[in-house]
Amino acid sequence: xxxxxxxxxxxxxxxxxxxxxxxxxxRDGDLVVLLGPSGCGKTTTMRCVAGLERxxxxxxxxxxxxxxxxxxxxxxxxxxxQSYALYPHFTAFDNIAYPLRLRKTPKAxxxxxxxxxxxxxxISHTLERPPGLCSGGEQQRIALGRAIVxxxxxxxxxxxxxxxxxxxxxxxxxxIKRLQHELGTTxxxxxxDQVEGMxxxxxxxxxxxxxxxxxxxxxxxxxxxxxxFVARFVGSTPMNFIPGSLQKENGTTVHKxxxxxxxxxxxxxxxxxxxxxxxxxxxxVRPEEIHFTMDGEGANQARVFLLEPLGSETILDIExxxxxxxxxxxxSTQVREEDVLSLSFNRFHLFDxxxxxxxx
Amino acid sequence: MGQTEARATAVRETAETETVPQxxxxxxxxxxxxxxxxxxxxxxxxxxxxTLVPMYWVAISSIKSLRDLAHIPPRFFxxxxxxxxxxxxxxxxxxxxxxxxxxxATLATVICLIIAVPAAYAATRMRxxxxxxxxxxxxxxxxxxxxxIASAIPLFLLGSDLGIIDEKYTLIILYTVLNxxxxxxxxxxxxxxxxxDVEEAALMDxxxxxxxxxxxxxxxxxxxxxxxxxxxxxxxxxxxxxxxxFVNSMKTMTLPIAIQAQIPQHExxxxxxxxxxxxxxxxxxVAAFTLQRFLVRGLTFGVASGQ
Numbered sequence: 001x002x003x004x005x006x007x008x009x010x011x012x013x014x015x016x017x018x019x020x021x022x023x024x025x026x027r028d029g030d031l032v033v034l035l036g037p038s039g040c041g042k043t044t045t046m047r048c049v050a051g052l053e054r055x056x057x058x059x060x061x062x063x064x065x066x067x068x069x070x071x072x073x074x075x076x077x078x079x080x081x082q083s084y085a086l087y088p089h090f091t092a093f094d095n096i097a098y099p100l101r102l103r104k105t106p107k108a109x110x111x112x113x114x115x116x117x118x119x120x121x122x123i124s125h126t127l128e129r130p131p132g133l134c135s136g137g138e139q140q141r142i143a144l145g146r147a148i149v150x151x152x153x154x155x156x157x158x159x160x161x162x163x164x165x166x167x168x169x170x171x172x173x174x175x176i177k178r179l180q181h182e183l184g185t186t187x188x189x190x191x192x193d194q195v196e197g198m199x200x201x202x203x204x205x206x207x208x209x210x211x212x213x214x215x216x217x218x219x220x221x222x223x224x225x226x227x228x229f230v231a232r233f234v235g236s237t238p239m240n241f242i243p244g245s246l247q248k249e250n251g252t253t254v255h256k257x258x259x260x261x262x263x264x265x266x267x268x269x270x271x272x273x274x275x276x277x278x279x280x281x282x283x284x285v286r287p288e289e290i291h292f293t294m295d296g297e298g299a300n301q302a303r304v305f306l307l308e309p310l311g312s313e314t315i316l317d318i319e320x321x322x323x324x325x326x327x328x329x330x331x332s333t334q335v336r337e338e339d340v341l342s343l344s345f346n347r348f349h350l351f352d353x354x355x356x357x358x359x360x
Numbered sequence: 361m362g363q364t365e366a367r368a369t370a371v372r373e374t375a376e377t378e379t380v381p382q383x384x385x386x387x388x389x390x391x392x393x394x395x396x397x398x399x400x401x402x403x404x405x406x407x408x409x410x411t412l413v414p415m416y417w418v419a420i421s422s423i424k425s426l427r428d429l430a431h432i433p434p435r436f437f438x439x440x441x442x443x444x445x446x447x448x449x450x451x452x453x454x455x456x457x458x459x460x461x462x463x464x465a466t467l468a469t470v471i472c473l474i475i476a477v478p479a480a481y482a483a484t485r486m487r488x489x490x491x492x493x494x495x496x497x498x499x500x501x502x503x504x505x506x507x508x509i510a511s512a513i514p515l516f517l518l519g520s521d522l523g524i525i526d527e528k529y530t531l532i533i534l535y536t537v538l539n540x541x542x543x544x545x546x547x548x549x550x551x552x553x554x555x556x557d558v559e560e561a562a563l564m565d566x567x568x569x570x571x572x573x574x575x576x577x578x579x580x581x582x583x584x585x586x587x588x589x590x591x592x593x594x595x596x597x598x599x600x601x602x603x604x605x606f607v608n609s610m611k612t613m614t615l616p617i618a619i620q621a622q623i624p625q626h627e628x629x630x631x632x633x634x635x636x637x638x639x640x641x642x643x644x645x646v647a648a649f650t651l652q653r654f655l656v657r658g659l660t661f662g663v664a665s666g667q
Contacts, residue, residue, distance in 0.1 A: 050564060051563075052560050052563065052564075071563075071568075072560075072563045072564050073563065073564075073565075073566040073567060073568065077564070078564060078565075079560075079561070079564040081557045081560070081561060082557075083555060083557045085555065085557035085558045085560065085561035086558075086561075087558060087561070087562075087576055087580075088558075088580065089579050089580055098562070098565050099565040099566050102565060102566040102567055102571070103566060146561075146565065150565075150566070
């Protein structure tokens with residue numbers, strides 16, 4: 001068990017900056033998800049913690065130890081690879097036993113621990129087989145078993161679920177979360193799948209282009225995105241963005257775009273005046289925060305252009321003058337294509353167009 | 361196999377994407393009549409015939425009587441087999457040449473691999489730029505690219521200046537040098553086929569870099585390594601031109617030179633030459649059969665991953 005502290009981590013590959021001045025503290029026993037699009041530096045960050053890459057600048061601490069100059073084997077962290085990276089010439093048993101054998105664990109203990117772990121993961125029946133003869137899900141668990149068996153102080157997971165089919169993935173992500181809770185071991189989990197991030201994490205660290213965009217609990221990330229990148233990246237149906245600017249109309253502030261005029265609360269207007277003097281900002285609103293009536297009254301009218309039924313809900317694609325909005329509605333929606341709706345915007349965010357930062 | 365059956369197999373296959381193919385199903389698929397396969401087999405048999413006939417010819421010529429040897433049309437079966445040629449060849453101490461060839465070919469192969477494996481490892485795993493690797497290996501291989509006769513003369517001059525002509529170790533050094541670039545290049549490809557992940561997993565599991573190479577990487581590429589070793593051995597075993605310059609006496613004489621030596625100025629005895637040739641082919645045949653076993657293993661020995 002240990003805390004992981006990353007201070008000013010910077011990693012260059014040649015002239016390319018993969019990670020830039022990253023500061024991150026992973027509390028002991030937490031499951032932190034590094035979330036971001038491919039090439040955002042999340043895997044590089046994790047590999048620096050693992051010891052497979054050396055930081056160009058910055059320090060990494062595991063517990064109280066500064067581990068910059070330690071070999072991977074001296075760090076006591078386990079890594080589950082995206083490809084599982086099982087040893088194809090060993091049986092599943094030998095794969096899981098390998099870290100224990102390297103530590104010169106007595107044979108009887110190896111046997112007991114490997115079988116315990118296999119039982120916990122439900123792969124006892126595969127132990128005598130080489131990984132090549134196991135299904136994808138089984139291989140995945142063998143890789144997990146190999147990481148768990150040696151009881152490391154930190155688990156690192158590099159997109160461990162991206163190679164298994166969607167159904168199994170839903171199941172496995174709960175399984176990994178449960179394991180992590182049971183073992184109480186600090187875990188850093190890398191993924192580009194925001195659903196995995198939202199469902200599994202104690203804390204999410206959203207990264208983009210090598211820099212940390214926001215660190216927070218899933219609900220903080222979802223409800224209070226720090227900037228338009230985080231807002232765009234998180235959420236199954238992405239947030240809607242309406243470019244425009246803040247203007248005074250009849251004494252109240254409104255966000256005025258080519259399509260809509262949306263009143264802004266006095267409180268928000270005050271902060272915007274301070275943080276974004278130009279007033280040029282984009283309004284972001286989640287699909288479930290747009291409400292509508294079908295009576296054809298009100299200022300913000302738009303036409304439904306497509307229905308996307310998802311079974312549990314329906315997404316309405318609404319179009320107005322080149323702007324496309326996605327709005328969530330119940331599954332049994334009364335709305336039909338080509339209907340005209342009056343929209344009202346409940347909770348929304350404003351993002352400074354110059355910096356992308358949220359105004360709040 | 362009927363169409364319905366084929367469809368049933370296909371359905372079963374799609375239904376079992378998550379499971380491993382059962383041996384029974386694979387057997388069914390193999391039994392399916394396949395015209396293409398038949399053609400391939402015929403071509404392979406022809407090719408085998410094409411290569412095996414000369415070997416057979418050399419072997420039977422070594423036990424043919426002079427009359428049979430000279431007979432026109434040629435005889436495929438000796439009418440009066442005799443072992444005279446074999447007696448002669450052993451009297452001429454051919455076993456010493458076999459020994460020389462074995463020592464030179466084996467040691468040159470082993471030393472070459474001892475140099476080439478770490479070099480190829482560095483070339484694939486140390487993030488060296490491709491251009492750098494290509495240039496270094498290219499320079500190493502430059503001598504081997506020349507026609508042997510062109511490199512043999514300067515090498516001979518160099519060797520005689522150093523006073524190391526007619527020594528087995530000289531042949532070993534030369535063969536090693538000539539083959540290293542080739543071995544590095546082939547091994548480089550082999551190493552690249554093993555995902556970096558597998559080795560890094562070993563590092564994460566607590567192994568040292570050397571341990572990861574020894575316990576994970578080398579066992580994984582063993583079939584390829586063995587195939588390369590056998591190829592190198594065959595190159596070394598058959599090498600003629602360089603040996604021709606560097607061999608002066610029975611002490612160093614390798615088999616190809618010994619066979620050449622059986623051809624005197626007058627009165628060529630084809631029986632003796634054929635007997636020597638048969639001896640020379642034998643280890644290569646053994647090597648080829650072993651190689652074939654490993655080549656097949658190498659092809660089916662996939663590195664498991666979810667990709």
